[in-house]
Amino acid sequence: MEAFQNIGIRRRLRRFFRRDGRALIFAMDHGFEHGPEDFTEVWEHVNPRVILKKVIRAGVDGVMLLPGIARVSGDVLNPNVGLMVKLTSKTNLRPKEDQFLQSPLGFVEDAIKLGADAVAATVYWGSPYEDIMMKQFAEVASIAHDFGLPVVQFSYPRGPYINEKYGKKEDYRVVMYGARAAAEMGADMIKTYWTGSKETFAKVVDAAAGVPVLLSGGAKAKNPLEFLKVVYEVIEAGGAGAVVGRNIFQRENPEPMIKAILRVIHRNEEPEEAAKAEGLI
Numbered sequence: 001m002e003a004f005q006n007i008g009i010r011r012r013l014r015r016f017f018r019r020d021g022r023a024l025i026f027a028m029d030h031g032f033e034h035g036p037e038d039f040t041e042v043w044e045h046v047n048p049r050v051i052l053k054k055v056i057r058a059g060v061d062g063v064m065l066l067p068g069i070a071r072v073s074g075d076v077l078n079p080n081v082g083l084m085v086k087l088t089s090k091t092n093l094r095p096k097e098d099q100f101l102q103s104p105l106g107f108v109e110d111a112i113k114l115g116a117d118a119v120a121a122t123v124y125w126g127s128p129y130e131d132i133m134m135k136q137f138a139e140v141a142s143i144a145h146d147f148g149l150p151v152v153q154f155s156y157p158r159g160p161y162i163n164e165k166y167g168k169k170e171d172y173r174v175v176m177y178g179a180r181a182a183a184e185m186g187a188d189m190i191k192t193y194w195t196g197s198k199e200t201f202a203k204v205v206d207a208a209a210g211v212p213v214l215l216s217g218g219a220k221a222k223n224p225l226e227f228l229k230v231v232y233e234v235i236e237a238g239g240a241g242a243v244v245g246r247n248i249f250q251r252e253n254p255e256p257m258i259k260a261i262l263r264v265i266h267r268n269e270e271p272e273e274a275a276k277a278e279g280l281i
C-alpha cells in the first residue's frame, strides 16, 4: 500500500493543477519582499482582501501568500483555490550584501493551521548564503512531506558569483542548473525566471526531470501582449504555468489580464487571440 503522505501530496497538487497539468497562481508576497510601494500604482490593492476577491472571481487556480496575509484574508480564500504559503522571505530594507539571503518567517505547522495546500521556500543558487537556504529548504521539505504537503522551490540563481560567471541571473545555463538542483532536493514544483526564449526554457524544463516548472512573473510588462507572449512560450516549452504578481495587481482591473493568461495556459490560445478576446488590445 502507498504511504498516506503520497496520497496527500498528490491530492493537494490537484488543488493547483487542472487536468491539463497546468496552473495560474497569483503571487502576493510583495508587501514584505519589495515593500508596500509595489502597490502605489493601484493603492487599493495594498488591502489583500480587495485584490484577492478580484483574482479569485477571475478564476486563478491558486494563490501564494505569506502566513500573516493568509491569516487576515482567510475568509475570502475560496476553498476551491489552492493556497500556497511561503515560509521564507527577506525585506528590501536589509543591507545590500544580505539581500542574497532569505530567512524563515513561519513554519510548516503554521501553514497547516492556515489550511495550506502547499508550502514554498526560496533558494538563491550561487549566493554566498546558498548553504543556509539549502538547509532551510531541506528542513521545510522533510517536515512538509511527512504531513503530505507538497513543497515548492522558488529557485533563483542570484549573487555576485552568478553575475561574474554568467553575466545575468536569467542566463539559461544557470536557471537550468537551479531547476535541476531544486528537483534533486525533492521539490514538487519549481518557480523560476524566464530565460528569454522557448528553446532555452525547454532546457530548464528538461533539467527539472519531470517536476513541474512555473514561470516567475517579473515586473509589469509595458503592454499585456508582451507578457502573454512570454506565458505562451513557457507553455510551448513544456512549462506548467505561471506564478504572477505585478502583471496582475498593478492593474486597476486585473480581470481581463487574468482571463487572458488563463486562455493561454489552459486553452493554448495564441497571445493575440487571448488579448483580443478579453479586450486588452
Ligand SMILES: O=C(COP(=O)(O)O)[C@@H](O)[C@H](O)[C@H](O)COP(=O)(O)O
Residues within 6 Å of the ligand: 027, 028, 029, 030, 033, 154, 216, 217, 218, 219, 243, 244, 245, 246, 247
Ligand atoms: O519571487 C519573488 C520576488 O522575486 P524578486 O526578488 O523580485 O526577483 C516574489 O516576491 C514574487 O512572488 C514573484 O516574483 C512573482 O511575482 P511577480 O514577479 O509576478 O510580481
